[in-house]
Amino acid sequence: MADITRRTLLAGSALAAAAGIPPGSAAATAPAAGRQFAGVYRYKVGDYELTALYDGVWNLPIDETFVRNAAFADVRKALNDVFLPPDTLPIPFTTLVVNTGSKLVLLDTGTGGQLIGTAGSMGSNLAAAGIDPKAIDVIVISHFHPDHINGLKTKDDEVVFPNAEVNVPAPEWDYWMDDGTMSTAPDRIKRYFLNVRRVFGSIAKDVRRYAPGQEVAPGIATIPAFGHTPGHCAFVVASGSQQMLALSDITNHPWLFVRHPEWQAVIDMDGAMAVKSRRKLLDRAAADRMQVQGYHFPFPACGHIARADAGYDFVPVMWQPTL
Amino acid sequence: MADITRRTLLAGSALAAAAGIPPGSAAATAPAAGRQFAGVYRYKVGDYELTALYDGVWNLPIDETFVRNAAFADVRKALNDVFLPPDTLPIPFTTLVVNTGSKLVLLDTGTGGQLIGTAGSMGSNLAAAGIDPKAIDVIVISHFHPDHINGLKTKDDEVVFPNAEVNVPAPEWDYWMDDGTMSTAPDRIKRYFLNVRRVFGSIAKDVRRYAPGQEVAPGIATIPAFGHTPGHCAFVVASGSQQMLALSDITNHPWLFVRHPEWQAVIDMDGAMAVKSRRKLLDRAAADRMQVQGYHFPFPACGHIARADAGYDFVPVMWQPTL
Numbered sequence: 001m002a003d004i005t006r007r008t009l010l011a012g013s014a015l016a017a018a019a020g021i022p023p024g025s026a027a028a029t030a031p032a033a034g035r036q037f038a039g040v041y042r043y044k045v046g047d048y049e050l051t052a053l054y055d056g057v058w059n060l061p062i063d064e065t066f067v068r069n070a071a072f073a074d075v076r077k078a079l080n081d082v083f084l085p086p087d088t089l090p091i092p093f094t095t096l097v098v099n100t101g102s103k104l105v106l107l108d109t110g111t112g113g114q115l116i117g118t119a120g121s122m123g124s125n126l127a128a129a130g131i132d133p134k135a136i137d138v139i140v141i142s143h144f145h146p147d148h149i150n151g152l153k154t155k156d157d158e159v160v161f162p163n164a165e166v167n168v169p170a171p172e173w174d175y176w177m178d179d180g181t182m183s184t185a186p187d188r189i190k191r192y193f194l195n196v197r198r199v200f201g202s203i204a205k206d207v208r209r210y211a212p213g214q215e216v217a218p219g220i221a222t223i224p225a226f227g228h229t230p231g232h233c234a235f236v237v238a239s240g241s242q243q244m245l246a247l248s249d250i251t252n253h254p255w256l257f258v259r260h261p262e263w264q265a266v267i268d269m270d271g272a273m274a275v276k277s278r279r280k281l282l283d284r285a286a287a288d289r290m291q292v293q294g295y296h297f298p299f300p301a302c303g304h305i306a307r308a309d310a311g312y313d314f315v316p317v318m319w320q321p322t323l
Numbered sequence: 324m325a326d327i328t329r330r331t332l333l334a335g336s337a338l339a340a341a342a343g344i345p346p347g348s349a350a351a352t353a354p355a356a357g358r359q360f361a362g363v364y365r366y367k368v369g370d371y372e373l374t375a376l377y378d379g380v381w382n383l384p385i386d387e388t389f390v391r392n393a394a395f396a397d398v399r400k401a402l403n404d405v406f407l408p409p410d411t412l413p414i415p416f417t418t419l420v421v422n423t424g425s426k427l428v429l430l431d432t433g434t435g436g437q438l439i440g441t442a443g444s445m446g447s448n449l450a451a452a453g454i455d456p457k458a459i460d461v462i463v464i465s466h467f468h469p470d471h472i473n474g475l476k477t478k479d480d481e482v483v484f485p486n487a488e489v490n491v492p493a494p495e496w497d498y499w500m501d502d503g504t505m506s507t508a509p510d511r512i513k514r515y516f517l518n519v520r521r522v523f524g525s526i527a528k529d530v531r532r533y534a535p536g537q538e539v540a541p542g543i544a545t546i547p548a549f550g551h552t553p554g555h556c557a558f559v560v561a562s563g564s565q566q567m568l569a570l571s572d573i574t575n576h577p578w579l580f581v582r583h584p585e586w587q588a589v590i591d592m593d594g595a596m597a598v599k600s601r602r603k604l605l606d607r608a609a610a611d612r613m614q615v616q617g618y619h620f621p622f623p624a625c626g627h628i629a630r631a632d633a634g635y636d637f638v639p640v641m642w643q644p645t646l
Contacts, residue, residue, distance in 0.1 A: 030427050030458045032372040033365055036644055040360040049355040056644040082638050083612060083627040090641055104353050118644055135353045289406065299642035304406040315405050316639060318413055319622035321359055321379040321441055
């Protein structure tokens with residue numbers, strides 16, 4: 001039933017012989033790309049055009065200390081259930097540019113390639129999306145963990161977005177810039193204080209501190225969502241009749257903390273408060289069937305939140321061919 | 324707490340006035356892209372480099388006839404549960420290029436832009452991936468529905484992949500090329516027969532008919548999976564110790580037919596046989612925790628199959644920054 005075509009015969013005999021290729025083998029016809037394609041996804045919220053930019057992933061080895069209030073066997077099972085390795089949590093990073101028509105607003109800035117070798121692609125993906133860093137008008141920071149602020153600066157302390165107004169949560173600034181608080185912090189936290197000073201030190205006078213709840217750009221409101229850090233904020237992007245909830249770090253990986261919202265990650269500074277903020281925003285997203293964006297959700301990191309069992313499910317958006 | 328920076332003051336007064344812009348407004352700083360970014364995703368299976376290419380989506384209005392053996396209320400609920408509209412099924416298309424190192428093998432060819440306005444981007448995504456259609460060595464077709472074969476030709480009957488050996492399932496060829504069968508087919512099926520003749524007519528003598536189960540290229544085996552059409556095939560791509568199961572149309576949209584494998588879509592020509600083939604392959608994927616690719620799964624259309632309740636769940640792969 002399998003016909004041999006003229007082309008196959010030629011390739012297998014005359015042509016191949018002419019090229020010095022043994023019958024049955026073939027020259028490589030196209031080089032492998034050898035690297036991932038750009039991670040860029042666009043969608044609309046009302047009249048606004050949003051661009052999700054993938055910054056990469058941190059494959060974090062975890063043990064029984066990672067979730068404070070769950071048995072490690074349960075954490076491993078949750079990872080195994082979604083075909084992830086049981087001892088390594090792949091934490092992805094996705095930043096978001098909102099084009100309001102009059103402003104280019106960037107929500108968080110990625111790792112700046114200063115955290116781990118497998119992250120730092122936000123800059124090249126910004127370029128792939130055709131956006132010049134000089135064109136960013138406004139930056140809104142959710143909180144001061146390094147994977148959210150390091151992209152503001154190169155590792156040589158150069159400003160990456162020279163024309164952007166940088167907005168940060170006032171209580172976050174007050175906490176991390178307080179020398180007294182830093183002096184009493186344990187070493188694993190103290191490095192965050194030092195990093196905040198490195199990133200903001202030379203631009204401190206130009207940084208705009210916003211009150212959580214305040215609108216920071218047209219149609220972009222901030223929402224207090226404390227617990228993960230003392231001043232951690234989420235965002236609502238609204239245009240026309242549509243709105244989208246950017247969850248920031250209200251959860252880390254959804255397959256762990258959307259499904260098990262009561263679990264407290266060791267990186268949630270106040271675990272109980274983080275759970276309270278998490279339930280409040282996930283409840284709102286589920287009840288209102290809002291589109292959401294999650295900083296540590298799998299790229300393109302947008303979708304919806306559905307109630308499921310004791311927790312919730314993250315339902316990724318279907319990649320659309322048009323806006 | 325919200326500081327006004329020097330930059331904000333300037334933008335709101337002197338600079339803006341100089342540019343003739345009213346205070347409080349701003350010039351558009353970057354044009355919206357206005358269209359989706361390229362849909363290309365790469366991953367490895369052993370030494371092989373695979374490239375998933377998004378061809379777009381068919382937003383198909385559906386009614387109570389779409390699933391033969393389920394109440395339409397249940398179908399609507401299944402769509403509503405995953406935040407899809409209740410009367411329109413967005414059916415995505417994703418083709419796959421396998422670079423074996425010596426051959427570029429294309430599994431199915433997309434709609435060729437000949438089905439619906441929202442599909443036909445496979446060609447531009449192939450270009451974005453840096454792959455010349457002339458470099459495709461081998462094409463393997465799963466079955467003869469137009470969204471799988473139309474990409475072989477332009478609508479003006481030009482061959483799109485001039486150097487490719489075209490492999491088709493022998494029983495599929497025998498069925499659709501039989502004039503007697505065509506003569507007794509109802510009109511809604513007859514158009515498929517006519518389309519098959521349009522696509523294959525002028526190249527018929529060069530088409531290689533494979534026996535389902537046969538290996539058609541190095542490391543690419545075909546698997547009989549009849550029911551959706553009489554000769555429908557799935558594929559296993561194997562390299563080194565890894566393998567991946569390309570499910571072809573063993574299900575249409577996973578949120579309907581992976582979750583409810585017993586549901587028979589009206590587009591499954593033999594519904595009962597399609598369900599039997601579906602259970603067999605989904606069981607294999609779940610039991611072996613195989614990575615899968617689904618032609619009608621949301622882009623990038625790869626992930627895993629988990630057993631869940633009476634059916635299965637599709638767990639999309641996490642977008643990886645590296646191969």
